[in-house]
Amino acid sequence: MSSSDVDWDVLRAAATDAMQRAYAPYSRFPVGAAALVDDGRIITGCNVENASYGLTLCAECTLVGQLQLGGGGRIVAFACVDGEGNALMPCGRCRQLLYEFRAPGMLLATVSGVRTMDEVLPDAFGPQNLPA
Numbered sequence: 001m002s003s004s005d006v007d008w009d010v011l012r013a014a015a016t017d018a019m020q021r022a023y024a025p026y027s028r029f030p031v032g033a034a035a036l037v038d039d040g041r042i043i044t045g046c047n048v049e050n051a052s053y054g055l056t057l058c059a060e061c062t063l064v065g066q067l068q069l070g071g072g073g074r075i076v077a078f079a080c081v082d083g084e085g086n087a088l089m090p091c092g093r094c095r096q097l098l099y100e101f102r103a104p105g106m107l108l109a110t111v112s113g114v115r116t117m118d119e120v121l122p123d124a125f126g127p128q129n130l131p132a
């Protein structure tokens, strides 16, 4: 599975389904996320808010949890949508979370079209920055 195999309509539809599971009573801003994994699976996530607002989990957080629970893997392509089905940029923290699990050449559907992980998180902090 590589970034040329991505059906963006399918990925956006999966993100939209996940968005309908969001728990967002405080912001009223439901978000759904979907990722194509290198083994061909599509995994999803939704935001899960909390009365202690700062503890909110973004959709990307729950997606990464689902990825690992499902046996792990590398993300080939990613999309997230808001309550109206529009593309949404992952927040900075979530770009870092996604970076950890990127496949080489990972693509993201963004507000300005398809972008690479390197474009949305240049000069990323990663394992290469940790001592050997």
Ligand SMILES: O=c1ccn([C@H]2C[C@H](O)[C@@H](CO)O2)c(=O)[nH]1
Pocket: 024, 027, 029, 030, 031, 046, 047, 048, 049, 056, 057, 058, 059, 060, 080, 088, 089, 090, 091, 094
């Ligand atoms: O990429 C994003 C951006 C925002 N949110 C959520 C967090 C919060 O519940 C709501 C408003 O910020 O949207 C996500 O899940 N992912």
Ligand SMILES: [Zn+2]
Pocket: 058, 059, 060, 090, 091, 092, 093, 094
């Ligand atoms: Zn986030």
